[in-house]
Amino acid sequence: MVTALETLIEALKRLPGVGQKSAQRMAYHLLQHDRDGAARLSLALRAAAEQIGHCRRCHTFSETEICSICADVSRDPALLCVVESPADQAALERTNSYRGYYFVLLGRVSPLDGVGTAQIGAAELLLRAAETGVAEVILACSFTAEGEATAHVLGEALRSRGIRATRLARGVPVGSELEYVDLGTIAHALVDRR
């Protein structure tokens, strides 16, 4: 018989970075010391799954059809920044040094995992980049092997359509995920984009 406790431990193991031991510790902690926290987390998970979809325009997480950034007419329509994930987008936003719009890939090209350009919305990006007013697409993919491959493929496609495509300057440490880079480095790399 699978108990409610075992079911909870299995469900916690679906979280990234959580193995058997951590999941067990989390479950015991919630049951023994923080039942209110367990209830809150249960509701928050359900609400998030129900309410959070993707912006129709830039694909980032959004509770509205068009996200607040895409809906912000005070931004610079000449710049379109391509990032791999909403987390990377959030990191760029926190630098306060970018005022254009975004396109969120929700992934990166990874042939071994069966992720090609179709899965990251390359066609939608090309349509978006071809809109009147877009002068430059900044490819802010991570400087990992897969991120570089993604930027390369997208850069080629954009340039073949006559759209200027740039890359963040290599101030960003090679091999690192953008999300974990300090804000000053990101801001500097943004200015030095090439």
Place this chain on the structure above:
Amino acid sequence: MVTALETLIEALKRLPGVGQKSAQRMAYHLLQHDRDGAARLSLALRAAAEQIGHCRRCHTFSETEICSICADVSRDPALLCVVESPADQAALERTNSYRGYYFVLLGRVSPLDGVGTAQIGAAELLLRAAETGVAEVILACSFTAEGEATAHVLGEALRSRGIRATRLARGVPVGSELEYVDLGTIAHALVDRR
């Protein structure tokens, strides 16, 4: 405005060992790659909070009034093992070298945190240990300062009532939490209890 995403990140931070960065990563992961996992975790948390209470006899987590161990008449009623948590109890069970019953304190004496003998059910333990047939109480508290203090206080109280109280042998590494000790060490310490 607090969004569903921010609420989810805050709720994930209530999990032990999860800070802002991990919580954000978990939330993004669930929303982007594992919405089914988010739904399962939401349900599992609610079910656990609703269904899991405490065994009336030994205080461990249980979905029934009396847990399956307390209800198992094939166990040795002469032995009563006192542990700090259901996690420690689970570790002892996994050694397959203990066949008595348990009493789960759900804590340890910690004067600085306002946790005294009343909060860990010492009175209920003394009643349970005084039942006919109990020949020995094994104090399997952790070998930390607080665990030692708890074992000392409980040992004194039991002995003053003429009940034999033993402690796990010091094969268990000093300063460690029982839950994380390898099974062989626990099994050995159980045999060498003094």
